[in-house]
Structure formats: structure tokens, C-alpha cells
Amino acid sequence: MQVMVGAWSWLTDASHWSGQDGVWVRLGEHLYVSGVALVVAAGLALPLGLWLGHLGKGGALAVNVSNAGRAIPVFAVLALFMVSPLRSAGYLPTIVALVLFAVPPLLTNAYVGMREVDRSVVEAARGMGMSGGQLFGRVELPLAYPLVMTGLRAASVQVIATATIAAMVGQGGLGRIITAGFNTYDTPQVVAGAVLVAVLALLVEAALLLVDRLLGPRRPRPSRSPS
Template sequence: MGAIGDAFTWLATGANWQGESGVWNRLAEHLYFSGVCLLLSCLIALPVALWLGHLGRGGALAVNLSNVGRAIPTLAVLILLTLTPLGRLGDLPTIIALVLFAVPPLLTNAYIGMREVDRAVVEAARGMGMSGRQVFLRVELPLAYPLVMTGLRSAAVQVVATATLAAMAGEGGLGRIITAGFNTYNTPQVVAGALLVAVLALLVEGVLVAVDRLLAPMRGREAVRRAA
């Protein structure tokens, strides 16, 4: 039948979806980790990137520093944090490791989006008497939105995929299905867990793309209203 077929058979078994170790509970844990980490990453990265992009100073240094984090393996950070006193604080090591992993794409895309706004448009807005705050909110931010959204989508998919590593630190999530399969030499369970993570990442990407397309007409109408 093959590994993929056996994996679908495992997924079709109702007992594997029930209980503390079942798919539904592990999925809820995975979404919790991913959602909290993505929210914290946005709260950290976006205000800094957007403000530095607006000022036009210090952003390159911030982006380069954040990109250093991409060279550090998330699993290594997670294990090291687990071995520190932070490891006694439950989910905190996992959340910190995933936040550090999600900040670079958010920071980089938001900053570049702000800096790529046509300076002629910005100067024209200032010439019309707009304050710095109005230029930021009405001109720069709407024009930078596509790249900001791209960074958000990238970070979201990366966090959902990388949250699987939480199982290596004894935390929950869909990664526990995979590690449990390895521990019991249950290949169909391992493949099923990997499929669940892949499908969840694709669903998250699809939802964010749909939200982006839903907001696009509204952004267009708002731009027309402001121009009028």
C-alpha cells in the first residue's frame, strides 16, 4: 500500500483523533504556539521596521542584525533555552525560539516596503501640508502594505512549520505525533504527522492570501476616497 497510503489509513482511524495525544488536541496546541509567536513577532518587528523605514535611518543595521538570527538553527536555540532556568517556565523557551525565528522576515519586508515607497509621492504629500503622521498613515503605510503582507505570510508559514520542533523540547503540537511515531517505529504515524504539518502550513498561506485579496478592493476604495 505504501507509506502514504498507510498514513492516510492512520488519519482515517477515529481513535487517532481523540484524547490528549489525538490529532485535535495536538492541532490546538500547534495553533496556540504558532498564533502566540506570530502575534509577539508582529508586535516586536513591525513597529520598529515601519518607524525606521519612515525615518530612513538605522533600518539597514536593524535588518542586518535580525538576519543574523536566520543563521542560528532554531532547534539549537530551543534546546539551549530549555537547558537554562527558562526551561522551567513551561512554553517560554519554545515561544522565544519561534519569535526569534519569525522576526527577520517581518522586519526585513516591512522596512524594505517603507523604503521603496516613491520619495516623489512622499514629498508631494508633504507639499500638500500633510504632517509626518499623516504621511506615514495615509501614504507610506498603504504603499508598503504588499511587502508587509508578504513578510507576514512568510513568517506565518515558517512559524507553523518550525513549531513542530517544540516536540523536541517536550512541548505539544503536531510534532508530538511525529516523535511518538519515531519512538514506536510507526512509519505511517510519522508520515501522517508530517502531512498534517504540511497541510496546516498550506492552509495558513491560503487564508492569508484570501485575506489579502479581500482587503485589496477596500484599500483601493479608501485611496479613491482620500484622493477625492
């Protein structure tokens, strides 16, 4: 309980939120690294997963390979990049490591979502004379959308939580607050940093849920039977 009280005191101290090492600066760094990694991972994984799911060929191999990537320690990948020529490339090593971490859930959910579309609906659309592009855009993609969004939300939370490792190789982000607490044996600061990361992940997931509600394809409401 004393640690939680100390963490609350740290979070409510205005001096910890301002300055070059303040929370707002670290939050901006964290959002930048996580956002770029998610955009790149989505740009790579979603088109490939959706296309393979539409074709129904080669997807199982791609999904198995991407799932095998989950077993690769992200910190080990980051440490490897930091001893390579990429060390002087700013946040690039962290972004690459996070992209490798984010691709598996995005690719898997996109492929599975396309393959789980009811085949009878697909065949009916083909029977109506729809082309491959029309079938993909008007039938398969809207039906696969919920699972695709689930993968995006899962990847977002994982990337935001994992981006804290950037601090362990001297880069920015909210992880710097945690590592600074470890270096000074300040447990309340460590807890405060962890709380900030957790709150950020929850807020991003809530924002994606809101976007899903506002912009996602409308799902028909079940009709009420007449009484």
C-alpha cells in the same frame, strides 16, 4: 506508495483524532504556540521596521542584524532555554525561540516595503502639507502594505513548520505525532504528522490571503482605453 497508503489510513482512523494525545489536541497546542509567537514577533518587528523605514535611518543595520539571526539554529536556542531556569515555564522557551525565528522576515519586509515607496509620491504628499503622521498612515503604509503582508505570510508558514521542534524537548504540538512515529518506527505516522503540519501551514497562508483581499487597501483597477 505503501507508506502513503499507510499515512492515509492513519489519518482516517477516528481513534487517532480523539483523546489527550489525539490530533485535535495536538492541533490546538500547535496553533497556540505558533499564534502567540507570531503575535509577539509582529508586535516587536512591524512597528520597528515601519518606523525605521519611515525615517530612513538605521534600518539597514537592523535588517542586517535580523538577517544574521536566520543563521541561528532554532533547535539550539530551544535546547539552551530548556537547560536554563525557563525550563519550568511551559511553552515559553518554544515561543521565545520561534519569536527569534519570525522577527527577521517581518522586520525586513516592513522596512523594505516602506523604503520602496515611490519618493515622488512622498514628496508630493509633503507638498500638499501632510504631517509626518498623515504621510505615514495615508501614503507610505498603504503602499508598503503588500510587502508587509508577504513578510507576515512567510513568517507564518515558517513558524508553523518550525513549531514541530517543540516535541523534541517534550512539549506539545503536531510534532508529537511525528516524534511518536519515530519512536515506534511507524513511518506512516511520521508521514501523516508531516502532512498535517503542511496542510495547516497552507490553510493559514490561504486565510491570510483572504484577509488581505477583504481588509487590505483597495488598489485602483487599470482603466480601459476607449475603443
